[in-house]
Amino acid sequence: MVCDFCEQPSPDGTYDRVVGLDMCTDCRQFGIRDPLSARGYRVLFKQWTTFSNSERSPYHYRVTVVLPVTLEVRLRCAREGWQHRLVKLFRSELQVGDPLFDDLIHVGSAPSAALADLLASEGLQSAILAVGVSGTFTLQDNQLEGYYRSAMPLSTDEAKTLIHEQAGGAIHVVRWHVRTTESTR
Ligand SMILES: [Zn+2]
Numbered sequence: 001m002v003c004d005f006c007e008q009p010s011p012d013g014t015y016d017r018v019v020g021l022d023m024c025t026d027c028r029q030f031g032i033r034d035p036l037s038a039r040g041y042r043v044l045f046k047q048w049t050t051f052s053n054s055e056r057s058p059y060h061y062r063v064t065v066v067l068p069v070t071l072e073v074r075l076r077c078a079r080e081g082w083q084h085r086l087v088k089l090f091r092s093e094l095q096v097g098d099p100l101f102d103d104l105i106h107v108g109s110a111p112s113a114a115l116a117d118l119l120a121s122e123g124l125q126s127a128i129l130a131v132g133v134s135g136t137f138t139l140q141d142n143q144l145e146g147y148y149r150s151a152m153p154l155s156t157d158e159a160k161t162l163i164h165e166q167a168g169g170a171i172h173v174v175r176w177h178v179r180t181t182e183s184t185r
Contacts, residue, residue: 003027004171005164006035018161019130019168020123031160032167040068041174043167047159057134057149061159063166065144069177073115075139076108077132094119101125105132118176127169130162137169144170 002009003024010024017023027035033043044064051058080103094111095102096119105128109115119125128137131146138145146166154162 003035005032005167007039008035018164019126019172020121021168021171023164023168028164032164036167041167041170042066043163043170045159045163047154057151059150059153061135061148061150061154061162063131063146063163065167065170067142067144067170067174067177069174070142071139071173071177073112073118073139074109075115075118075137077105077128077137078108079132079134080104080106096120096125098122098125101129105129114180117180118173121172121176124169124172124176127165127172130165139173144173 001015001022003015003026004021005018005023005027008024008026010026012025015022015024016028023032036043042065044066046062046064048060049058050060094107094109094115096107096116107115107119127146131137131148134150135146135148137147144166146162146169148162
């Protein structure tokens with residue numbers, strides 16, 4: 001057994017589950033940026049606040065993962081809102097079949113078989129839900145972006161978890177990309 005992030009066995013043999021993946025104690029403790037950059041990923045994190053107006057969710061967090069592959073699909077997910085529900089009346093939306101996911105997350109991309117196949121991944125759904133309940137999740141070209149905003153600041157551990165979940169989402173996306181491009185060759 002190896003860690004899905006650094007591809008090494010865990011030093012103490014134990015693993016955490018992160019969006020359906022196994023994470024070793026080294027990755028949990030020292031972070032996933034270095035091991036993932038050795039595999040061609042780049043993980044960027046930015047946080048900022050907007051205190052100017054009477055902002056309800058002034059804490060913003062953005063995890064950007066540059067992938068080692070370029071995707072042919074595009075995806076944008078956001079929390080279901082009234083404006084999305086109105087759109088739904090006119091346009092049938094891609095639904096993945098998980099009621100929690102379908103109720104909360106609006107998939108703002110044209111339905112396609114490839115997208116449905118990608119979104120069938122429960123691990124990826126978890127990564128999307130982690131930010132999508134209060135933000136957006138986008139996939140485009142060679143980039144994954146998870147944006148999350150909050151009324152309360154995230155603790156260091158919570159911010160770390162957010163980064164780990166988005167990086168895990170990126171691993172799911174790349175695995176799917178490799179699997180599907182190989183099978184069509
Ligand atoms: Zn690891």
